[in-house]
Amino acid sequence: SKTYKIAVIPGDGIGKEVMPEALRALSAVCQRFDILLEMTHIDWASCDYYTQHGTMMPDDWKTRLADMDAILFGAVGWPDSVPDHISLWGSLLQFRREFDQYINLRPVRLFEGVPCPLAGRKAGDIDFLVVRENTEGEYTNLGGRIFAGTEREVVIQESVFTRLGTDRVLKYAFELAKQRSRKHLTLATKSNGIAISMPWWDERADEVATGYPDVQLDKQHIDILSARFVLQPDRFDVVVASNLFGDILSDLGPACTGTIGLAPSANLNPEGRFPSLFEPVHGSAPDIYGRNIANPVAMIWSAALMLKFLGETAAHDALLHAIETVLVQGPRTPDLGGQASTTDMGVAIAQLI
Amino acid sequence: SKTYKIAVIPGDGIGKEVMPEALRALSAVCQRFDILLEMTHIDWASCDYYTQHGTMMPDDWKTRLADMDAILFGAVGWPDSVPDHISLWGSLLQFRREFDQYINLRPVRLFEGVPCPLAGRKAGDIDFLVVRENTEGEYTNLGGRIFAGTEREVVIQESVFTRLGTDRVLKYAFELAKQRSRKHLTLATKSNGIAISMPWWDERADEVATGYPDVQLDKQHIDILSARFVLQPDRFDVVVASNLFGDILSDLGPACTGTIGLAPSANLNPEGRFPSLFEPVHGSAPDIYGRNIANPVAMIWSAALMLKFLGETAAHDALLHAIETVLVQGPRTPDLGGQASTTDMGVAIAQLI
Ligand SMILES: CC(C)[C@H](C(=O)O)[C@@H](O)C(=O)O
Numbered sequence: 240s241k242t243y244k245i246a247v248i249p250g251d252g253i254g255k256e257v258m259p260e261a262l263r264a265l266s267a268v269c270q271r272f273d274i275l276l277e278m279t280h281i282d283w284a285s286c287d288y289y290t291q292h293g294t295m296m297p298d299d300w301k302t303r304l305a306d307m308d309a310i311l312f313g314a315v316g317w318p319d320s321v322p323d324h325i326s327l328w329g330s331l332l333q334f335r336r337e338f339d340q341y342i343n344l345r346p347v348r349l350f351e352g353v354p355c356p357l358a359g360r361k362a363g364d365i366d367f368l369v370v371r372e373n374t375e376g377e378y379t380n381l382g383g384r385i386f387a388g389t390e391r392e393v394v395i396q397e398s399v400f401t402r403l404g405t406d407r408v409l410k411y412a413f414e415l416a417k418q419r420s421r422k423h424l425t426l427a428t429k430s431n432g433i434a435i436s437m438p439w440w441d442e443r444a445d446e447v448a449t450g451y452p453d454v455q456l457d458k459q460h461i462d463i464l465s466a467r468f469v470l471q472p473d474r475f476d477v478v479v480a481s482n483l484f485g486d487i488l489s490d491l492g493p494a495c496t497g498t499i500g501l502a503p504s505a506n507l508n509p510e511g512r513f514p515s516l517f518e519p520v521h522g523s524a525p526d527i528y529g530r531n532i533a534n535p536v537a538m539i540w541s542a543a544l545m546l547k548f549l550g551e552t553a554a555h556d557a558l559l560h561a562i563e564t565v566l567v568q569g570p571r572t573p574d575l576g577g578q579a580s581t582t583d584m585g586v587a588i589a590q591l592i
Numbered sequence: 593s594k595t596y597k598i599a600v601i602p603g604d605g606i607g608k609e610v611m612p613e614a615l616r617a618l619s620a621v622c623q624r625f626d627i628l629l630e631m632t633h634i635d636w637a638s639c640d641y642y643t644q645h646g647t648m649m650p651d652d653w654k655t656r657l658a659d660m661d662a663i664l665f666g667a668v669g670w671p672d673s674v675p676d677h678i679s680l681w682g683s684l685l686q687f688r689r690e691f692d693q694y695i696n697l698r699p700v701r702l703f704e705g706v707p708c709p710l711a712g713r714k715a716g717d718i719d720f721l722v723v724r725e726n727t728e729g730e731y732t733n734l735g736g737r738i739f740a741g742t743e744r745e746v747v748i749q750e751s752v753f754t755r756l757g758t759d760r761v762l763k764y765a766f767e768l769a770k771q772r773s774r775k776h777l778t779l780a781t782k783s784n785g786i787a788i789s790m791p792w793w794d795e796r797a798d799e800v801a802t803g804y805p806d807v808q809l810d811k812q813h814i815d816i817l818s819a820r821f822v823l824q825p826d827r828f829d830v831v832v833a834s835n836l837f838g839d840i841l842s843d844l845g846p847a848c849t850g851t852i853g854l855a856p857s858a859n860l861n862p863e864g865r866f867p868s869l870f871e872p873v874h875g876s877a878p879d880i881y882g883r884n885i886a887n888p889v890a891m892i893w894s895a896a897l898m899l900k901f902l903g904e905t906a907a908h909d910a911l912l913h914a915i916e917t918v919l920v921q922g923p924r925t926p927d928l929g930g931q932a933s934t935t936d937m938g939v940a941i942a943q944l945i
């Protein structure tokens with residue numbers, strides 16, 4: 240039986256409620272498929288830790304995580320005690336950057352049994368992948384304030400794109416599209432308004448496209464693209480986007496399929512030089528924390544993506560199948576119109592395995 | 593009877609198809625309310641003009657437009673002959689900036705008779721205003737490329753926010769919210785990821801908020817905010833956003849109410865130092881141009897907003913009422929599920945006045 244070293248970081252808020260359900264499901268599936276997960280439970284990378292230590296993580300966090308095979312991550316953020324930009328830049332965004340998890344892969348899929356907020360759409364109609372650049376672009380702390388506190392205060396925020404960073408995410412997306420039956424790739428752009436970086440993204444996409452003559456490339460400005468997620472979600476196959484645009488699209492897409500409580504994500508360092516990180520798209524959700532009503536599916540599906548990335552495809556498929564079954568049969572958490580608790584739904588999924 | 597000087601700029605694509613319908617409706621309503629519009633028809637600020645002259649506008653465009661009372665604008669963009677960033681920065685984006693049209697006001701409303709892409713929503717459920725900063729922020733041509741054309745190419749794009757520019761749009765939004773019954777204002781932010789400018793937007797909003805104790809301020813990250821436009825559109829009253837975020841939200845909002853073919857916008861210089869500009873949110877739509885099937889409502893509603901801004905409230909109300917009636921009775925263009933032409937729908941609206 241194979242052994243993998245997994246760092247388990249629940250983080251804050253509902254991250255702490257959904258993580259136990261992912262562990263429960265993993266334990267069931269690993270038993271069935273004879274996989275050994277050696278778990279390291281971590282209480283840092285959380286706002287509780289910050290409150291006690293004045294920092295989100297110990298200084299040697301990188302060494303402690305470097306030889307893990309993967310990181311399973313809940314959610315970070317507790318704005319009442321730590322401002323979001325401090326908690327996130329002190330944890331998740333550092334993982335993504337320092338471990339060069341340059342692909343953020345976010346499947347968007349309308350499941351059987353999930354009420355769709357879009358009229359007249361049924362399971363199967365919506366099934367696409369958002370490939371988000373995950374380490375650079377609009378997410379920076381470069382820039383600053385001048386004349387701070389005065390009438391003439393000016394704030395500069397810099398976005399930084401590298402050819403290396405952009406080309407590799409484009410290539411990854413083209414490769415994915417090439418493997419799919421529709422072979423269609425949408426590029427999120429805004430070259431009509433954002434006049435330096437976005438025309439350049441268009442150019443890079445055109446150049447990378449020459450290597451993929453069988454993939455159809457469609458460039459869409461982010462404004463109309465967002466509108467089309469609502470109006471024509473069936474037209475998308477693979478969508479590639481910068482860090483910010485990918486962030487927006489990967490919340491909007493899942494909203495169109497019912498609830499962001501289902502949406503998983505894989506923060507990948509595809510070459511495996513560093514550990515990859517798997518987390519639900521939803522955040523720590525302070526507004527519902529403490530009531531045990533968070534939907535555990537996004538977290539469990541993220542754990543399934545982790546197994547897939549580790550090469551355990553059969554275990555991934557079994558987990559996904561259990562999720563599909565429970566979405567049809569129930570029990571369901573309130574975001575799905577049900578009354579079940581996080582635990583009820585997690586237990587039901589684990590039992591199906 | 594009052595006289596106003598109006599510059600009429602159809603621009604490109606369907607801009608040229610919907611503008612005649614706005615003029616038809618204006619002519620009907622101005623006759624009824626004894627208003628005189630002195631129209632100046634302009635063929636520049638179009639890609640046709642660019643193809644002939646190598647520039648989007650004549651050098652003295654600013655003088656020619658400066659003493660207009662308003663600009664009625666169709667759409668600009670014809671990417672097959674002129675790249676979007678050239679055509680837009682050479683026209684619309686220059687108007688907004690040089691005429692200091694710092695408010696872009698975009699109503700989002702679900703009308704009776706319009707099929708809603710969101711399940712279970714009816715007319716009246718969605719009725720909010722997007723207030724978009726319109727002159728600065730993410731829309732700049734500042735930055736550049738270094739090591740261009742090589743493996744180590746780096747592209748920097750700068751966003752620039754001023755206290756003056758940010759505070760005035762926040763104040764405008766708070767004033768609007770204060771006048772409405774729900775007195776609720778949502779701020780689009782992304783302070784957890786965009787670490788310089790967005791925490792500063794949060795701070796500015798908090799400071800401006802102290803002057804509006806009766807308005808409830810709700811800050812939401814742009815990713816989850818986009819999701820909520822789909823999941824809970826009824827919770828919004830006034831939404832204030834930076835240039836880019838406002839651009840996205842003001843296409844997404846109208847998509848949630850059926851079609852961006854309805855969405856108008858007012859690019860305002862509220863003090864009237866420069867002419868304001870009124871245009872549909874949809875662009876030139878090369879994909880449907882030439883078939884006379886574009887929905888003229890967004891353009892006609894934009895003309896109505898122009899009348900309102902000029903102080904002709906009764907004429908605005910009459911136009912809006914005619915729009916409402918035709919949306920219920922038909923005729924309807926294909927985006928509304930009908931088979932009527934642009935002209936059919938425009939004529940029907942004009943006849944109702
Ligand atoms: C055409 C484009 C530059 C413009 C914008 O992004 O502002 C348009 O999308 C709009 O919303 O008016």
Ligand SMILES: CC(C)[C@H](C(=O)O)[C@@H](O)C(=O)O
Nearest residue numbers: 327332486520522784785815
């Ligand atoms: C919490 C936040 C910084 C993060 C992001 O914007 O990347 C989240 O929204 C996500 O999508 O993973």
